[in-house]
Amino acid sequence: MARKKKLVVLTGAGISAESGISTFRDSNGLWENHSIDEVATPQGWQKNPGLVLEFYNQRRAQLAEVVPNQGHTILKDFEKYFDVTIITQNVDNLHERAGSNDIIHLHGELTKARSSVSASMVYEIGTKPIKLGDKCKKGSQLRPHIVWFGESVPMIEIASEMTAMADILIIVGTSMQVYPAAGLIDCVGKNVPIYIIDPNKPNVSLRSNMTFIEEMGSVGLKQLFDKLTKK
Known part of the structure; x- marks a missing residue:
């Protein structure tokens, strides 16, 4: 039996926005009327x-009130045809609830808390x-298990290794402005197809192996699913 191709997917706020989850910041640089400095540092x-x-x-x-959308379920369906790893910048659990099996959370997880003195607890x-x-x-206040601005991103090394193994890279719903996540695109081989799905074309360096949807x-994932799974 032939090896399944490695499909790596980088997801951002845009995919969860279709489920009704607010994107990280609106046009005023605010998140639910709070500045980033107030709630994410x-x-x-x-x-x-x-x-x-x-x-x-x-x-x-809010997370308890929303459900995965078609984009999340299509990524689960890709597992029938590919070895799929999802690297997400999102802190929600919608990929898990859609049934995806291999998910790397770069920026933490909303459904977890951690010690304010030991990141491993x-x-x-x-x-x-x-x-x-x-x-x-240990007796210290619990805090959200979220990677805030100014903190290290513990999972970026594993995410980089996974991206370097990709036969295909899909980027969906991210502006590609937040680092180090945005730098993952530089980890793929130079001949690896890259598909970028977003209504607004992200500001990335153009490459011959890059396709914008x-x-x-x-919608974009459905189009790409049909293209990549055609016999």
């Missing part, structure tokens, strides 16, 4: 942990809130 956490916890508690509550919390006074086993994630 270690400094914001130190300044006002209550605000940060409430912000992510609201995101978690991680707890599954689902969509429950984290409150001031909720502590880890200027559609929403679900």
